[in-house]
Amino acid sequence: MNKYLVAGIVALPTYVAGLVGLEAFSLFNSHPVTTQRELEELVVAEKARLECKAPIKPILSSQGTARSLPKDAHGEYTLLVGELGANNRSIKHEVYHICKGHVDGEPSFLKYFFWNEPITALYEAFGIRF
Ligand SMILES: [Zn+2]
DSSP states (O other), X not given: OOHHHHHHHHHHHHHHHHHHHXXXXXXXXXXXXXXXXXXXXXXXXXXXXXXXXXXXXXXXXXXXXXXXXXXXXXXXXXXXXXXXXXXXXXXXXXXXXXXXXXXXXXXXXXXXXXXXXXXHHHHHHHOOOO
16 A cells, blocks of 8 residues: 555544544633623634734524634624533634634635644644744
8 A cells, every 4th residue: 555545544533633632622621601792702802812803793692503604795704602612712713713814715625624723723722823
């Protein structure tokens, strides 16, 4: 078997496990956000930390989610969190995605999976910025 293929077969699950582990570590160290006001305050604080001017409309959902959506017709990004996804770490993660332009346009799967997501997970877990 081709040595690069073998390396890929070994590396990919290791990479995925690392990424999942990093996000699980972060979730374990998170605290829940239960009010719209707390959500808004966290978004404002996170934007200030990132020196980010992107207009973000935070929505506390009743469904389990943590997502950031591209600009709407009013030029605002939407940050949607709910249930398990409504915690300070997920909010930090989604604000970083928005502020770094990860939700602008359509990134390829490879760029998303091997760049956008890991650098965001590192920021979420350790505050490391790229
Ligand atoms: Zn993400």
